Amino acid sequence: MGGDAGSPDWRLVPGALAVWLAGLAGLLVHWVLAIVVGGVAVVLGVVHLRHTKRMPVIRAGWPLVACGLLALCPVAWRVREAANDPLRVAAAHEAVVELRVEVAERPRKLRASGFGAMPSGVRSVIIPATAEGSRVLLFAPVDQWAGLLPGQQLVAGGTLGAAEPGSLTVAVLRVRGPPAEVTDAPAWQVAAQGLRAGLRQASSVLDEESAGLLPALVVGDTEGMVPSVDDDFKAAGMAHLLAVSGANLAVVCVAVLFLVRLTRVGPRGSAVAALLALVGYVVLAGPEPSVLRAGVMGAIGLLALALGRERSALPALAVAVIVLVAIDPAMAVSFGFVLSVLATAALVLVVPGWVDRLARRRVPRLLAEAVVVPAAAHLATAPVVAGMSGQVSLVAVVANLVAAPVVAPATVFGLGAALVMPVFPWAAEWLVRLAGPEVDWLVVVGRWAARVPGAAVDWPSGWWGGVALALLVGGLVLGLRSRSTRVALGVAVVVAVLVLLPVRVLAPGWPPPGWAAVACDVGQGDAVVLSTEDHERAVLVDTGPDPAPVRECLDRLGVRRVALVILSHLHADHVGGLESVLADRSVGAVAVGPGRAPEWAWRQVRAQTAAAHVPLVSVTAGQRMAWPGLTVEVLAPQGEEERTETDGTAINNRSVVLRATTKAGRVLLTGDVELAAQAALLTGRTDLAAEVVKVPHHGSRYTAPDFLAAVGARIAVVSVGGGNRYGHPSPHTLTALTRRGTHIARTDRDGDTAIVAGPGGPAMVFRGDPRPPRR
Template sequence: MTTSLSDAAAPPSQVRALDVRLLPAALLTWASVLLAAYAGYRAVLIGALILSVAALGLAVMQPRVSFTIHRSVARVLVAVLLFGAAVCAAAGARAYSAEMSPLRSLAVEASQAQLEVIVRSDPRLVSPGPDGRPRFLIRASARAYQSATQPDQWAQTRGVLTVFASGHAWQELRPGETVVLRGQVSEPSRRDFTVATLFARGDPQVIAESSALQRSASDVRASFIGVVSSTLGEEQAQLLPGLVIGDRSAMSQRLRDVFIATSLTHLTVVSGTHVTIVCGAVLLTARYATGSRRLSAVVTGVALLWFVIVCRPEPSVLRAAAMGSVTLLALISGRRRQALPALHAAVIVLLLVRPQLATDLGFALSVTATAGIVVLTPPLTDLLVRRRVPKLLASVLAVSVTAHFVTAPLIAGFAGQFSVVGVLANLLAAPVVTVSIVGGYAGLLLAPIWTGGAAAVLTVTGIPVTWLLAVARYCAGLPHALITVPAGLAGAGAMVVVIVAGVLSIRFRRSRGVVLAAAAGFVALFVPVKLLSVAGLYGPGFPPRDWIVAACDVGQGDGFALSLSPGTTVIVDAGPDPEAIDRCLRRLRVREIDLVILTHMHADHVTGLPGVLRGRQVGAVAVGVGRDPSTGFDVVQDAVASAGVALVELNEGQELQLGDAVLRVLGPPTDRARFLAPNDQSLVVSITSRTHPWPGFTALFTGDAEEESQQWLLAEYEPSDLRADVFTVPHHGAGTTIPRFISTVGPSVSLIGVGADNSYGHPHADVLATLQTVDSIIGRADDHGLVAVLARDGELVVVGERASVPVS
């Protein structure tokens, strides 16, 4: 989402005469592609017809309307309408191709198939499977398929696929390779012209290598990453590939969280800064060597193509490269560079060639930041200079402030977050960013041919990289570095209003009274709405409707909800307060429950049961063999009797079918459960889904199981039986959880039911440290309130109600 300072370095005269002639075309293109993605080909083709009729009508009636509309304006309107019709037709054709693909028919039936595909992306490591093997997400283009019903017949097809696959063999795939793979074809989870999602089984069979250029680029990447890993420290080696080529695969979850909190993630995305450095160096060298402007531009274009292949065609890379290409064409033609038309042209071309970008948040952030910098940075710089700020500092400050705030509504709308320290972090990072990137590119060029030289250059480059890490850690550690804001359209709109109000109050003194009055009115409206939200009667934007696992804020106790598919909901424990758990379930829109599991009989797990049963259709309430303390079991019996709900017992080794999911009871051991301490009597259950959000997704619920139970589980079961994507930390994070148990489970997300300022010291610092060592995202009810776990592109995303849980 960054661009180079050169993009913003236009003199004030140019700012006053912005060239926005291509803006309507860019907006029409984006709107048409979005309509095709979300409404389907029929809607967008109807739009094309309407625009064509409107253009024809305006053209026919032009002589009559020339008295009220200037003839040149009418011609422009006709041209815009015809262009809109054309892009609608193009987007409709792409949508039709995706919707009518034979793979979509197989996906609807969740059929097995064998496919021949071309790999389009590097394998991206996502949440591991239940067997502990690494799991990868790969983008691919289908070429042919063979269905299970016609195993001897290959049929040609086209379309973009998302592939999920487990096993080390998938990590070796490279973009451009043609492979044959097998698996279950399912419907795509996102509306971005993806034809289907394939859950692959077995290993891929490579039948054709990638091109020589792609192999060369992969070798360069591998050499560079190898030298970085052997030369720099752990965190430096994780960060530098992201700074140079946008490869964030080595970054730990903790490091990603720090960069998210400080709004520095744009540094690990290839942007206009990178293209400016590469193209500038090549252009100057070629111009010096050849003396020809056009030949230099051609050489630079080839270098830019190689650069894109090395960095991979990610949305930000394509945006930056497209702008660079437009600039090179302007150079060849002898015309002066114009950043804004170049951006608009880049958007149009990229959306027509890669319509998936229309729904990509990274692409939207990149375009928004670039447009904001081009338009707003020069006047803001002039304003700061007039206030006696040194020009260089004014330029850096203007870029940081503009990029941060113009993208804030998008980030708020999609993630419900706002980085308070973002501007400060970017200001502190700015002096070393270019140095780090230049040093990284020097190492990238040297790594394949001279390892020693590359190591020497990268050792020096490690110094500014260390500064970046220190800045990120310091700023992320400041109080309220990352705050939660309303998500969705409401959050984005609110952020726009706040930013506009702030700008008006700074720029115009007379508007400050109006802004203060509006702020007072907002507070007067917001406080009642917030109270209703806390009461569970109204929830603007939170929790999201597509939650998978939720941890309710029930005070010092446990209350978890699991929703693996429509109509399949499981509640695990009810907390100490019926009102708190009832309010949480209303906010989660839970009206029907297949099964309520009470792990053991302590009051902080069972007393809230009447709130769970209140006004809901419940299949059954399940308890374990243990009944201690008896007062807790009495509460359970009274609640189920009053609600007329069945009470069942779960035993070790038992399996239940819950829709598309399987529930396995792992503990406690039936033969001695009654002789264990109440906490170790806790039911430990593993619930695995066959389909949603992906085959093999597993949640492990542990109640208050302490060291004795955990040791028994480790001795009784294979590690693959205990692995889970989502893990409820035993006994509210008490120090009785052993590190080996956590490392064996290896959770991507860990949820802790714990009350704020509790007298037990929960959660224990050692347990939190162990969870961090396995790169688990930690959601805590005391810090975050209600916590919701979602699935996005094969990864788990965690959002919290009060304070933001960093997004993975």
């Protein structure tokens, strides 16, 4: 096979698989297995060499021996060193240390969630670094740490914690305080940072959504991304456009090759020019794993071009796998690496044959390639994506097909703007304006695809889910080769449509008619929507831990205007989604109680409301607010502004407690109040009676039976995330509710839960549940 110019050259593939398997087994199981895999590869290579005359089909003996030796060293050696690193022992004992580290990658912002969020707030940073050759991960406050650059050395103090298994990272350092003894960043990193900042500045002439998307598209800089756009791209299967990949490098290299060829430079000179452009682009985008991965692949391909060996891209892919895993064995377990290899393999092995078949059926080759490339890449990567996310996107192929024509020109114009911004800002602005229509189109496509009903279907997550989908995809690809199988599949699709469509049409829609309140399924957090007579306008109490779930819940309800957002308290699982609510709808005001802690969250809420030009107001016990069809009373807490709470329980007990009077009855919203606050409400003789109660603190065990008795609710809603690490809801709390005959709804099991008016009082309706309302 290796000698046929028209077929792929497979000789390096067994060796690449051996190196990859050594890294995979060594990291996920034990480093000894990496030695076993390497030894087996060497033995098989030697045996193959001795029988080459009898087995001439694939002459992979020498490559397999070489790759087996690479699996032994450096792969197995690096994995063993990481497994026995002294910092792992210190991390197991949660030692308090000071480490001299070197920043390896640009800080990445992290949205924390849950009431136990780090003091750094909703947006902390993760910084991959090295400490005397050992890989560590820093969790640090965004304020003092977000501006660091790769190559800077510093002293970081904090508490060590265990790193995620299956990685070369040996410990996590939860940083306390600012960095110390910080050295200067390398000049080329400072220059690259300046170019990235210039691109963000030049992009400001576009609308907010497009201005944040363009730097992400060009250099993977997601600093200014609007959360709703980010969420749409993920739902539409277009998130790969937000990270630098081989596609970006291909666009840059093709543009450079085109310009150089106009000057009549030969193939080798053109390849050298493209290689220099590739190196410069990698520096500009930053030394992230995805960038380096794409850079190595592109460099090997250009080297093959310079040497005149354009016959097959498969050896280049195999060499890229070998080089990357040998240099960094952690690549072997990287989902991004797997996706990149699978997508490239599909383009090399599958796309040419599919395009030829369509061309023989008189489909124009350009159209055939436009259809086949995203389809093949999506089918090849779908099992991995399904195993990661537990979902299979049904719109990704179409969305990427529609988006593909504008990606290249937007990237070229954006890159040009970044390069000329330091010298000719006016030219950079015009280049950004040229990229504007393309970026606007990407925003529209992502939003459209994410809003398609059934855009993604649930699928078992984990390894088994990925394997199951891989078998299904493989069976479909093989089956479609047979005409009888294609007919059978067509009949099956028609039958499925005829059976499932009426079920979807006859099933009750969402939201249910006359809904009064909805507890949104936002994971481990709270978000409750109270309806006015105009169902397009509502009051929102808390926003959950993340932007996407609350936005999707409001979209499902058709709520376009939010008269008031009330934040019961400032823990991250109640305020994390505020930014997306402010960005996506018309908001009248945001209200908070007397509590102003934690301080980071208070600063965050003030900044977000100020940026959205939305008033920030205070509420306290005794206030009453009314809208058509809805009245909200503030029952607690009383007192002046309080900024000194630091304990999580104290902050919970300062939660705003509300009673909403709706057309379905009274709904008591309790935030996260615990025993002390509940006792204060009882001793203060506050009227707590309500037909529906949102159970305090996600159903924690710190809920007094006397408090539940005073409420006397017929329906209790527990807003909680599945499999959370806090053990919510507590069996004791659920038992106390059950003994009173209270009907319980849980968002982790029932999803969005609506309260509607029934003949005998309020009733519950669960999204997608075809059964009648439950009382």
